[in-house]
Amino acid sequence: MSRSRRGPHPPNALCQLYSPEDDRLTVDAPRRLTILRDAPDIRFRAIARAGGVAVLAIMLLVGAFLAIRASQALGVAGLSFLTTQAWEPDAGAGRFGIAAVLVGTILIALVAILIAVPLSTGTALYITEYAPLRLRSALVGLVDLMAAIPSVVYGLWGFFFLQQSITPVSKWISQTFGWIPIFAVDGVDPDDPLASPTVYTSSTFIAGIVVALMITPIITSIMREVFSQAPLGEREGALALGSTRWGMIRSVVLPYGRGGMIGGTMLGLGRALGETIAVYMIISPIFVIQPHILQAGASSVSSLIALRYGEATPFAMSALMAAGLALFLMTLVINFAASSIVARSRSGQTS
Amino acid sequence: MSPTIIEAPFGEILDPTDPPVEPRTSLPERSDDEPRGPETRRGRGVRISDVLAVTGAAVSSLCVTALLFTTLAPLSGLLPFVVTAYLLFLVFYALLVSTDEAAPVVRDRVALVAVHSLAVVVFATLVFVVAFSLIRGADALPHLNFYTQDMSLAGPLDPLSAGGVLHAIAGSLIQIAIALAITIPLGLTTALFLTEVPGPFARFVRTIVEAMTALPSIVAGLFIYASAILVLGLDKSGFAAALAISVMMLPIMIRSADVVLRLVPATLKEASIGLGAGQWQTVWRVILPTSRSGLVTAIILATARGIGETSPVLLTSGFTAGLNVDPLHGPMVSLPLAIFEFVKSPEPTMIARGFGTAAVLMFLVLLLFAIARLIGGQSIAKRERRRERLERAGSVVHRGLAALRIRALAARLRALITEMQERSVARRPRDGVSARRGRSAPAFPDPAVAEAAPRPTPEDPR
Numbered sequence: 001m002s003r004s005r006r007g008p009h010p011p012n013a014l015c016q017l018y019s020p021e022d023d024r025l026t027v028d029a030p031r032r033l034t035i036l037r038d039a040p041d042i043r044f045r046a047i048a049r050a051g052g053v054a055v056l057a058i059m060l061l062v063g064a065f066l067a068i069r070a071s072q073a074l075g076v077a078g079l080s081f082l083t084t085q086a087w088e089p090d091a092g093a094g095r096f097g098i099a100a101v102l103v104g105t106i107l108i109a110l111v112a113i114l115i116a117v118p119l120s121t122g123t124a125l126y127i128t129e130y131a132p133l134r135l136r137s138a139l140v141g142l143v144d145l146m147a148a149i150p151s152v153v154y155g156l157w158g159f160f161f162l163q164q165s166i167t168p169v170s171k172w173i174s175q176t177f178g179w180i181p182i183f184a185v186d187g188v189d190p191d192d193p194l195a196s197p198t199v200y201t202s203s204t205f206i207a208g209i210v211v212a213l214m215i216t217p218i219i220t221s222i223m224r225e226v227f228s229q230a231p232l233g234e235r236e237g238a239l240a241l242g243s244t245r246w247g248m249i250r251s252v253v254l255p256y257g258r259g260g261m262i263g264g265t266m267l268g269l270g271r272a273l274g275e276t277i278a279v280y281m282i283i284s285p286i287f288v289i290q291p292h293i294l295q296a297g298a299s300s301v302s303s304l305i306a307l308r309y310g311e312a313t314p315f316a317m318s319a320l321m322a323a324g325l326a327l328f329l330m331t332l333v334i335n336f337a338a339s340s341i342v343a344r345s346r347s348g349q350t351s
Numbered sequence: 352m353s354p355t356i357i358e359a360p361f362g363e364i365l366d367p368t369d370p371p372v373e374p375r376t377s378l379p380e381r382s383d384d385e386p387r388g389p390e391t392r393r394g395r396g397v398r399i400s401d402v403l404a405v406t407g408a409a410v411s412s413l414c415v416t417a418l419l420f421t422t423l424a425p426l427s428g429l430l431p432f433v434v435t436a437y438l439l440f441l442v443f444y445a446l447l448v449s450t451d452e453a454a455p456v457v458r459d460r461v462a463l464v465a466v467h468s469l470a471v472v473v474f475a476t477l478v479f480v481v482a483f484s485l486i487r488g489a490d491a492l493p494h495l496n497f498y499t500q501d502m503s504l505a506g507p508l509d510p511l512s513a514g515g516v517l518h519a520i521a522g523s524l525i526q527i528a529i530a531l532a533i534t535i536p537l538g539l540t541t542a543l544f545l546t547e548v549p550g551p552f553a554r555f556v557r558t559i560v561e562a563m564t565a566l567p568s569i570v571a572g573l574f575i576y577a578s579a580i581l582v583l584g585l586d587k588s589g590f591a592a593a594l595a596i597s598v599m600m601l602p603i604m605i606r607s608a609d610v611v612l613r614l615v616p617a618t619l620k621e622a623s624i625g626l627g628a629g630q631w632q633t634v635w636r637v638i639l640p641t642s643r644s645g646l647v648t649a650i651i652l653a654t655a656r657g658i659g660e661t662s663p664v665l666l667t668s669g670f671t672a673g674l675n676v677d678p679l680h681g682p683m684v685s686l687p688l689a690i691f692e693f694v695k696s697p698e699p700t701m702i703a704r705g706f707g708t709a710a711v712l713m714f715l716v717l718l719l720f721a722i723a724r725l726i727g728g729q730s731i732a733k734r735e736r737r738r739e740r741l742e743r744a745g746s747v748v749h750r751g752l753a754a755l756r757i758r759a760l761a762a763r764l765r766a767l768i769t770e771m772q773e774r775s776v777a778r779r780p781r782d783g784v785s786a787r788r789g790r791s792a793p794a795f796p797d798p799a800v801a802e803a804a805p806r807p808t809p810e811d812p813r
Contacts, residue, residue, distance in 0.1 A: 122469025150659025274567025
């Protein structure tokens with residue numbers, strides 16, 4: 001209630017109550033709260049804060065240590081670290097850099113995302129919208145379980161099964177769509193029936209498929225969570241207006257879950273960029289930029305580290321740390337972007 | 352209901368002396384004893400035209416694809432055949448549906464088919480990946496020595512009846528135990544910090560932790576290599592590997608525990624604080640018991656991730672073929688690393704061992720998951736319901752116990768009363784009151800508190 005004394009007051013007795021002396025009543029500041037905490041509470045808060053500080057310190061130390069150890073190699077290489085393709089750290093400046101491995105990493109991750117996102121969207125929609133109710137919780141459990149399957153198992157499958165069985169597909173794609181540069185394969189004669197199929201193995205494409213299978217459950221799990229939160233009222237409204245089920249999905253579920261879809265995709269991208277063992281088992285590493293995704297020879301930062309850390313001299317170790325730092329920063333940026341997109345979307349407000 | 356004449360037939364003159372004419376229209380009698388629940392949903396039925404459309408599209412797409420592959424186009428191979436047939440199926444199906452449905456319905460049907468097939472592809476492939484490892488590892492799994500021996504005495508050429516993965520199982524368990532000893536206290540404390548001590552600093556920590564959830568595992572390994580091994584001079588050992596796994600597990604655990612803790616209803620916390628409990632008591636007696644199952648799930652999910660990581664162990668511990676149970680000295684191999692080393696060999700027995708190890712690892716993960724589902728699947732309501740069921744089942748035992756409890760209570764009360772009578776008149780009678788209040792029903796529905804205080808039995812008031 002406003003107690004402005006500027007306006008005309010009716011000259012009655014009530015008005016006398018609001019005398020100018022009552023000025024302090026008009027100040028509308030919240031009362032100061034005093035919180036008295038007893039000793040266990042203070043101890044609890046101190047311990048909890050210490051835990052938070054410790055975790056923050058560990059997380060910051062990861063970046064700090066990598067940066068410190070990498071500084072030696074980065075100091076020698078300078079900007080050529082970003083533009084050089086070869087990896088011979090012991091040969092000195094200008095002979096080692098992450099141009100090739102970084103491009104390789106991004107290519108593998110892109111192939112993985114391009115395969116995984118449609119698959120995950122379809123699976124998540126199936127679980128939330130189409131699956132029979134009795135099956136639903138079992139499928140949710142299955143997807144979560146698949147997300148926890150160790151990556152080395154996917155690597156085994158890729159190495160012992162996919163490597164051989166995907167070759168005809170790679171061959172077919174490269175012969176049909178070879179005019180698109182990334183699908184081209186060098187050094188193979190399509191008319192030679194005896195041509196070795198090894199040119200199609202160990203490629204970016206195969207590594208990408210394996211990583212895609214690895215991240216599909218993760219992305220599916222996030223998307224399913226978001227889709228299932230789409231408001232019931234809006235769903236029913238769309239259906240009541242005569243929408244088909246797909247119309248309802250397109251006009252309610254997908255717009256509602258867009259933030260979660262993007263966020264989940266980027267989280268999957270982060271995992272795809274950092275995947276080591278499954279990729280390491282499949283690719284045959286090369287240190288030139290390999291834009292032909294179907295051709296043998298690919299590279300990724302994490303498999304470079306796993307490959308070279310064993311026989312590394314201290315300086316080469318520092319160079320590997322620099323490569324690890326680059327990977328770390330890249331995933332960090334992608335994760336920050338993902339969480340900010342999720343937090344800003346409608347579906348991300350509650351979680 | 353009495354018959355009523357709704358409408359006189361046109362042109363007929365009614366004579367009041369005539370017997371009453373049978374009504375042409377009668378209202379159905381409405382009986383009130385019929386149950387009037389919500390109307391059962393109809394429309395899930397399958398029409399013959401739907402079946403015909405699907406079958407027709409399938410047959411025609413198969414025929415056209417066969418024609419394409421055999422005579423018209425230079426195509427071959429199983430996968431191109433399947434892909435072409437599938438795409439043609441979609442086209443034909445859309446065409447067939449569009450003959451008697453509107454455009455939105457056609458889109459709906461095509462989307463339905465597409466979503467179903469995507470889901471089938473994903474589930475079939477994932478199940479195949481798992482089954483592939485199990486089948487390929489089936490040679491190694493039946494040998495008992497696979498679980499009781501290590502590889503120190505078995506070479507790559509030895510048959511499967513020699514050597515095993517005991518060293519990897521032991522290594523994995525030791526490493527994950529150390530990692531859990533580090534991450535559970537630290538992770539849960541931090542999660543509590545994020546929810547219970549909010550503020551700008553907590554928000555900052557949460558942002559950093561969330562960004563770290565996808566920390567590449569090899570970076571965690573590199574970090575421990577750069578810090579613990581190169582700077583602190585630690586050996587390459589199981590302990591270093593456990594540290595690397597901990598760095599990787601911490602953000603995952605904190606994040607999911609944070610989500611679980613934020614789900615604790617505010618009314619429970621307010622009730623606890625309203626009863627005069629401090630923050631620590633609220634956390635210990637209300638928040639942690641309420642979210643216990645979710646917290647266990649968070650821990651187990653992080654464990655499942657940690658136990659399957661290869662690269663941190665590869666960098667910080669190194670490979671060994673022998674059993675090493677000393678986490679502080681010498682390399683200690685874990686299950687994923689053992690798989691990785693086994694399949695590097697071209698020998699079929701080693702590869703079979705690798706797949707067998709993968710089966711063991713997946714079994715471990717599955718076991719962890721089953722435990723998580725068992726604990727995390729039960730809500731408080733479910734737990735209470737189960738306890739009620741148990742109580743009803745064992746009501747005889749329960750009644751006996753209740754009788755004992757009542758007898759003990761009565762004895763205590765009698766003792767209290769006599770004690771009070773013996774005391775001087777100046778003594779305040781509050782002891783008795785507080786003692787009695789302590790035995791009344793708990794004011795807020797927290798299971799832990801309800802368990803801690805003796806719960807009132809039906810016989811109690813009497």
